[in-house]
Amino acid sequence: MGWLVPTYFAYSKASAWGVGKAVSYVPHILTIVSVLHDGVTRQSMANVLRYWVPLFAAFWPLVYALMCSLKRINEERIFWLWLWIVPGSLFFNLLYMADATYLNFLTAAIVLLALIVLDGKRQAVPLLATCLAFNMLLFLFFVPLPSRKLPVEILDAYVGKYTLYGI
DSSP states (O other), rough: OTTTTHHHHHHHHHHTOOOOOOGGHHHHHHSSSSSHHHOOOOOOHHHHHHHHHHHHHHHHGHHHHHHHHHTTTSHHHHHHHHHHHHHHHHHHHHHSSSSSSSHHHHHHHHHHHHHHHHTOOOOOOHHHHHHHHHHHHHHHHHOOOOOOOOOHHHHHHGGGSSSSOOO
């Protein structure tokens, strides 16, 4: 809300200043591509995929540890880390964001949750090393797969955009 309200007021005043198309941006992200306005549409589902596909691609080795952390949600450290993740995740799922900037604010919380859950377990180093190696390899060597299948195109678009190939 700290971003939404000031942005809305700024764009609503922009029309008075003669800034034509900029005024339509905030209503667009709140109505056309938001699940809050029209429910589940192709645009709102694309926004949800834009969030989950790169997130899963980046942290798939840690999914088990993250699920295990939910069993320990009553622990203060785990509760606060989930509180770090959930509001921002809701924001990025419910409102349109063209880029996966959420990975910037989520990365530390996800890695810390995994470290807490895996503390003292044999799987800790292999899982974290797999996550690191996979992300490095994905970033350096990703190339789009030629295909007309929707799942492959989604991966190419939402994962490949943030690799060396996409840059």
